[in-house]
Each structure stands twice: as C-alpha cells, then as structure tokens.
Amino acid sequence: MTQYLLSVFGPAERGEFGSYPDRETMVKAMADTGVFNERLQADGHLLYANGLASAMDATVVDGQGETPVFSDGPYLESKEYIGGFWIIEAADFDQALALAAEGSKACQGRVEVRPFQ
C-alpha cells in the first residue's frame, strides 16, 4: 500500500459559485464528490479529504530568520491553485490513477497524483 496526495486545481479567481460557472454545475459537482468520498471511505482508501479557502487568503511565513516574516498571498504566483485534496491509500499506482480519474470526473477538475515518501 502506498499513500498518495490527490490535489484538485482550480482558477485563482473564484466567483459566486466557487470555481464553477453556475449554481447547477456547482451543486452537481459537490453531490458527485460526496458520493465519491463515501465510496473512498467504504473501500478503505480515504485517509483525509477537504476543500481549501481561496489561495488569495493564504499567507507565507518565513521563520528562518530571527523574527518571522509574513507575506500576504500564496507561495507561488499562478493562474491556478490547489482548491482541495484527498489523501488516499492505494494498492499501487494504477489503482491510485483510477481513483484520481473518478475523483476528477466527480469534482469536474484536473487532479494531480503525487505519492508520499
């Protein structure tokens, strides 16, 4: 078993319906993601999952100096940021890819699969 981080990317700017174009799409994506999460849980893959607040609300902290330095905004400037993620456990990479594909379909976003060490 290997643990993987599945990150969902979305636009930096979020509108009234988050990263979705309209209410209907948003409601469907959330419902589908809920179903997917339940399946992950039931099959013993799910370790943790959650959505993130906007990247614009992030703060970068550098504590390497004598006093910590805080800077407003995300660590990297980008047009797209991680909007949410799952931490899962899978038998192997192919299984992780298959789960990521399902998750991507459910939440309607592209998913990055990255193994933990």
Add this chain to the structure above:
Amino acid sequence: MTQVEGVITRVYREEWGRVVAGLARRFGDLDIAEEAAAEAFAIAVARWPVEGVPANPGAWMATTAKRKAIDRIRRENNRDHKQRQAQMSINNSSPDPVGAIVDDRLRLLFICSHPALAMESRVALTLRMVGGLTVTEIARAFLVQEATMRQRITRAKAKIKAANITYRVPSAEDLPARVSGVLAVIFLIFNEGYLATGHHTHPVRRNLTAEAIRLTRLIRVLLPDDHEATGLLALMLLTEARALARVTASGELVTLDQQDRGAWDTALIAEGHRLVSERLAAVVTPGRYQILAAVNAIHTSATDFRDTDWLQVVTLYDRLALLDPSPIIVLNRAIAVAELDGPEVALATIDRLEDTLAGYHAYHATRADLLRRMGRNQQSCAAYDTAIELAGNTAETAYPTRRRDQLPK
C-alpha cells in the same frame, strides 16, 4: 569477432530482456535488475573466453545475475536498515488475472511504457530494460548527451519506485489501451530510426529500426492474439525492406516512384506479405497498423510504380480515415488519389488541409509535387521553398531542393 565473442553477443541480445525481467519481478526493483544483469554479462565477457561457454548460457546468466542481485541487496542492507525493508519486500502485488500470459518480459514492457511516464522516458526505458541497448547507444541514437539520457532513465526509474507502479500485467479492461501504448512506443522507436530527426545526421538509423522489429517480434510471441502487433510487425518489415533503396549514397531520400525495386529486400517482403495475408484472412476488423501494413503490401507487390493498385490504396486509406480522422491520413490518401484521378483532384483535397498542416514539411512537398506535375512552376517553387524551410533532416531537404532546382525557369 572470435567465436566466443559471437556467442556472448548473441546470448546478450537474446537473454538480456529475460534476465532483467526475471530479476525485476523477483526483487521488485528496476535498478537492481539492470545493474545485476549488467554485472552478470560483464562476468561472462571476462570468463567465457577462458573457461568456455556454459552448456546453457541463458540459465547461467539468470543464475549469475540473481546471485549478483542478492549480493547487492546484502551490501546495501548492511549500509542501511531501512533499505532492506524496501528491497526485500519481494513483489506481493495482486496476482495476474487467470489465463493471462505471465512472461516476465511482458510485465517489463508494460512498466516501461506506462502512460504516466513521459513519452521520451518510455522510449528510453524500453530500449534499455527490454532491448538491452546501452545508455551510450540510446543517447547517440536520439542525439542527446549521454548524461541527459542517463538522467532521463534514472528519473523514470525513480518515479516508478516512488509512485509504486507495480510490475504486473494490466487488468483486462485496461489491457487493450496499454497494449496499444506499448506498440506506440515501439512504432516511435522505428520511426525515429526510419527517418531520424536532426540536420546533418544520417537519415536512417538501422539499429533503431532493427531493435523495433525485434521488440515487435517479442510482443507477437508474448501476445499471439494481438492482431495489431502482427500488423505493426508487417508494416515495419515492409518498410524496412525498402531501406537500402530509400537513400542515395550521398544521403538523399528517394521517393517511392524513383526507387530501384531490385534493391528491395525480398525476404523481408515475403515475410511481411505472409503476415498481411494472415490478417486479411481473418474476419476481425483491422486496426490502423494492419491497414497501413496492407497499404505497404500493395506497394511492395508492384514490380513497377505504374503497376501499383492505386484504387485499393485509396480504399484502404478510406478505411483508415474511419478509424483515425487525422489530416495526415487525408494527405497520404491524396497522394494515391493523384495517381488514380490526377493531380488536380488531389490538389483540391489537400488545399483544404492548409489550416491544420501549414507547419508540416511533407504537406508542402506534396503540394509542390502536384503543382509541378500540373505545370504551375512558380507556385510549385514556392511550395518547395516552404518544405525545405520546415524539414527536420538534411535528407528531407535534399529531395525538394533538387526538384525545385530542376523546375524550368
């Protein structure tokens, strides 16, 4: 080459992939498999000329390599306890589906061409792990620095390990897509050998075409029911058969109508034709490699360019277009149409491809040829100019340059 050296070379070609595959399965680690196999062959090179060739060289290689792998793991275990746990965890992945072929080399092919790896990494890994080409040979074949190629292979192996890409035959539902992925990697190796990219390089690298053919023969053995593997093998044989006639001594590409058909390799053609007839006799709808092989069978059946059965070539391209609506297929179909219905009809078709193929040298070279045949010399000249500008290999520029310079002023 002495007799023993000859044996070692042959055993290396025949056994390398099997030895690496067996070790990779037993120890679940491509690094260990590759290094131990290389060590075993180095020992053979040192010992066999003195001690003689063992009765069963393949088994000797497998045993020696396995012993070397265990030595290596022990040495590393003494250094690092954590590594022992990682490396001694002999492959426990889910068993292969019942009835599936369990040759280790098949698993090795699937892992090397895993879709999560970059295409260039899949090509490099396949040539190294299954084909047994050295990193130096692969680097030279693809005109990159040896260090770059070594890095590419190392990174791919690291990703396989970190992501836990396991050593198994894909599930039945994934199998067709994964097999076509393996074939795509091999076809890419063949094409790179058949028409190498890069200016001032020899246009044909026979070691790559030969390796691609060898790998496809292996896949045919491993997956005898895969018709596209048969199609791909036939396609490559019928293409390779014309290799000598395809380039002049000065390195210029020779078009099909100008080739000396007497210089074609009749043995390869006979084998290719046999495979194509085998596929034609089957009722299963052919895939793209089988159709392309059939097109090449028609070309290689004609004793003279003018005797080519163009109607059948066009019909085959029509079938191919149903599977793959790519503009390149339309372009190739148009070349056959020019022979069947004349250059005017062909030109009308390919002029519609301008938007999608404007950056492709063969599009402009084809247009230039058609315009030349219609006597529209000024437009032909301009099209040859564009083709020359866009071509990727000196051999590709030689043909349009000569044609352009022969146009009446």
